[in-house]
Each structure stands twice: as C-alpha cells, then as structure tokens.
Amino acid sequence: MKRAFLLILILYCSSVLAQAPANLGQAKSVANQSNKPILLEFFQPDCEFCQLAAQDFANNDTIKTLLKSVVYYPMDVNLAEGESLSTSYYVENTFPVFALCDSAGEIISHWTGYINVSLFERSLKEALSNPITIKSRYEMLGSSPTPDNIITLAKYNNEIGENVKAAELYRRAEGFQKGSDYLFKIFENMADATWKGKSSFKQFLQSADDVLAAKSGNITNVTGVGIIVTRVARKVGRTDEIDKYLQPGIDITGNKEDKRSKDLHTTLIADQALYVKKDTAGAISIKKESLGSDWENIPQKFYSFAKWCLERNIDLDEAENFASKAIEGSTEGKFRASILVTLADIYKARGKNTEAINTMELAILQDPQNSYYKTKLTEIQTKQGVK
Known part of the structure; x- marks a missing residue:
C-alpha cells in the first residue's frame, strides 16, 4: 500500500511539475500575467498525508477545478528551493504546508496538513474569498481595525507559531465582542508560548484564571484548563500551583455519565492524586482502573499507560516493559517508529542513554524522513558525549 501511494505521488508530481512553474520566480510571473494568486505546497515524498493529497489532487474533479483558479506550485522540501523557502513560509516538521500568496509571493493565507477533499476545499475557498495579504492586513490594523481583520491575523499568527502575537490579537477581538x-x-496560545519559553508561567496562569472566571459552563474549556495547566506546569516545574485549575474540571465532570466526561474526570483526579495529594500509588491505581479489565493484554491500552507514566515520570520500569511489549506486536513503519521513540524517551528518563541512542536509531530506520527523530537522536548523543 505504501509503495502504491508513493508511486501515485511520483507520477502525480511528475505530471504536475511538467505543467507547473520551474521555480517561484516563474510562478510569480505566471500569476502576474494571469491575475491569479499562487498556491504553494511544501511536501515530503514519504509523508502519508502528502501522498493522500497527491492522490486526491490527481483524481478528484472538485480539486482539479479549484486548482484552475490558482497558479499551483508544489515543492519538495528535500530539494534546493523547497528547503531554502521553508523558513520564509513557516514550514516546520508537519506536512503538507499550503500558502496562498499574491503575485509578489506575499502570504494571503497559510494552513498545515491535509485530511480530505472537503476540508482542503473549504480552506482554499475561504482564502480565495478575501485575498488580502497579511502584510496589507497589518497596515489596515493600524488605521481601521475590524473584528474580521483582527481574528484573521490572530488565526494566522497561531498557525505560524507566533503565539504571543496571536494572544494579543485575540485580546483585541475580545474587546470588540466578549x-x-x-x-x-x-489561553491556548499562552500555553504554547510558555511551553516554548516565550512567555512567563504567571502570565499563562492569568489567562487560565480568565477562562474560569467567565463561568461559561463549557466542559471542554473548563477541563481543558486543568489538563493544559498541568501539562505546562510539569514542563516548568510548577505543579504545586495546579489544584485550583484541576478542581473545576473535576466538579463539572463528576456527575456525567458519557464516556468522554468520565475519561476527562479520570485524567484530572489522577493528576490531583499525583501532584496535589502526593499519592503516586493512588494516581497509578486510578489510571489502571480506568483502562478496564484485561488492559495488560490490549496493546492500545498498555501502550497508552506507558506514555501516561512517561509524561509524569513515574513507574518507568513498568512503562519500559509495556512499551517494549507494544513494539513486538506493531507493524513496521511510522507507527512502530513512534513506539520506539516513546521507549527511547523512557530509557533517557531512566538514564539509559546508550539504550536510548540505539532505540532512536531503530526508529529512524522505520521512519527515515522524520527530521524530528534525527534531532532527538543528536540531542541524546550530545548528552552521552557521542559524536
């Protein structure tokens, strides 16, 4: 199946590139002459979602018609121009990345990922419906701000990882419409900014306080505050401050009978046991009970338990055993690679750096195009003193 997708991608790209501009300069020229915007696509040949996009682009009449309204220019990020333009167009480690631009190459809209025809159609049509460049929108922001323009810029900054700017823009939008x-x-953007070290934990907690003070009764928002605050607090070593953010989520889900609410409730009370009550054994017991009977023999469940332990840096001996067991029953390729990376992280957390290096090397063999895995391997090797 993987070979079939790859063949489709190769054949499709060969066909498209035969008609497509030779480089971005030529794309700009064609766009200028035809009065059409440019649609850039940055892809990895071995990316399964890029392969899915290639298959749909080759066979779906809706997408074929849509692409006639743009100058479509796909770029392999492993080749010279794709690699060199990646930074300018905010391409990171998730593919494919699309950027709708004007004839000068200025970004109008930017989105990451491909799932299906309808979502791609919606994204492109939305971008085409109001083709104002981000640069122009910033100019308008100073002279005549509107809610629509502010929200568009907020979404854009969130998409490209400028989370502090996104949060500031959403605050301006909040001023127009509470x-x-x-x-x-x-709150979500402040969480990402704090995770990246671009904002303080205090500022992040203030955004959490604002969500809870609104008393919206929205289960997703209230439980989301508890779960996300806990995750960020673990990273920055401030779990002593999380109880006030866990309790509202525990309260709002306490009497719910649907599976989703029960799962959220379990997550929150387990973390409360671990970080507030300092009861590690109790937290582990709550988690295991939530997995149901015979969970030790169900790969999806015992692997999720291994990851849960790793995230909290507890019961790593058992986590190692279950992650190793999950590898044995996994299929080769990206999924096995992801399990191997989890096991490598467990080894690293236990100070077993040699085992972590060996396991990361195995993960890369399973998913050789994944640059993130290569970066992780380098980090572990550097810590171990391996060149």
Whole structure:
C-alpha cells in the first residue's frame, strides 16, 4: 500500500511539475500575467498525508477545478528551493504546508496538513474569498481595525507559531465582542508560548484564571484548563500551583455519565492524586482502573499507560516493559517508529542513554524522513558525549 501511494505521488508530481512553474520566480510571473494568486505546497515524498493529497489532487474533479483558479506550485522540501523557502513560509516538521500568496509571493493565507477533499476545499475557498495579504492586513490594523481583520491575523499568527502575537490579537477581538471562546484561544496560545519559553508561567496562569472566571459552563474549556495547566506546569516545574485549575474540571465532570466526561474526570483526579495529594500509588491505581479489565493484554491500552507514566515520570520500569511489549506486536513503519521513540524517551528518563541512542536509531530506520527523530537522536548523543 505504501509503495502504491508513493508511486501515485511520483507520477502525480511528475505530471504536475511538467505543467507547473520551474521555480517561484516563474510562478510569480505566471500569476502576474494571469491575475491569479499562487498556491504553494511544501511536501515530503514519504509523508502519508502528502501522498493522500497527491492522490486526491490527481483524481478528484472538485480539486482539479479549484486548482484552475490558482497558479499551483508544489515543492519538495528535500530539494534546493523547497528547503531554502521553508523558513520564509513557516514550514516546520508537519506536512503538507499550503500558502496562498499574491503575485509578489506575499502570504494571503497559510494552513498545515491535509485530511480530505472537503476540508482542503473549504480552506482554499475561504482564502480565495478575501485575498488580502497579511502584510496589507497589518497596515489596515493600524488605521481601521475590524473584528474580521483582527481574528484573521490572530488565526494566522497561531498557525505560524507566533503565539504571543496571536494572544494579543485575540485580546483585541475580545474587546470588540466578549466571549469565552476568545478567552480560551488566548489561553491556548499562552500555553504554547510558555511551553516554548516565550512567555512567563504567571502570565499563562492569568489567562487560565480568565477562562474560569467567565463561568461559561463549557466542559471542554473548563477541563481543558486543568489538563493544559498541568501539562505546562510539569514542563516548568510548577505543579504545586495546579489544584485550583484541576478542581473545576473535576466538579463539572463528576456527575456525567458519557464516556468522554468520565475519561476527562479520570485524567484530572489522577493528576490531583499525583501532584496535589502526593499519592503516586493512588494516581497509578486510578489510571489502571480506568483502562478496564484485561488492559495488560490490549496493546492500545498498555501502550497508552506507558506514555501516561512517561509524561509524569513515574513507574518507568513498568512503562519500559509495556512499551517494549507494544513494539513486538506493531507493524513496521511510522507507527512502530513512534513506539520506539516513546521507549527511547523512557530509557533517557531512566538514564539509559546508550539504550536510548540505539532505540532512536531503530526508529529512524522505520521512519527515515522524520527530521524530528534525527534531532532527538543528536540531542541524546550530545548528552552521552557521542559524536
């Protein structure tokens, strides 16, 4: 199946590139002459979602018609121009990346990923419906700000990872139209910014306080605050401050009978046991009970338990055993690679750096195009003193 997708991608790209511009300069020239915007696509040949996009682009009439309204220019990020333009167009480690641009190459809209025809159609049509460049929108922001323009810029900054800017823009939008949804978007962006070290934990907690103070009764928002605050607090070593953010989620899900609410409730009370009550054994017991009977023999469940332990740096001996067991029953390729990376992280957390290096090398053999894995391997090797 993987070979079939790869063949489709090769044949499709060969066909498209035969008609497509030879480089971005030529794409700009064609766009200028035809009065059409440019649609850039950055792809990895071995990316399964890029392969899915290639298959749909080759066979789906809706997408074929849509592409007639743009100058379509796909770029392999492993080749010279694709690699050199990746930074300018905010391409990181997730593919494919699309950028709708004007004839000068200025970004109009930017989105990451491909799932299906309808979502791609919606993204492209939305971008084409109001083809104002981001540069122009910033100019308008100073002279005549509108809610629509502010929200568009906020979404764009969120998409390219400029989370502090995104949060600031959502705050401006909140001034036009009060609503807890904006407050939660501010909170999510402050979480990402704090995770990256671009904002303080204090500022992040203030955004969490704002969501809870709104008293929206939205289960997703209230439980999301507890779960995300805990995750960020673990990273920065501030789990002593999380109880006030866990309890509202525990309360709002306590009497719910649907599976999703029960799962959220379990996550929150387990973390409360671990970080607030300092009861590691109790937290592990809560988690295991939530997995149901015979969970030790169900790969999806015992692997999820291994990851849960790794995230919290507890019961790593058992986590190692279950991650190793999950590898034995996995299929080769990207999924096995992801399990191997989990096992490598467990080894690293236990100080077993040689085993971590060997396991990361195995993961890369399973998913050789994954640059993130190569970066992780280099980090572990550097710590171990391996060149």
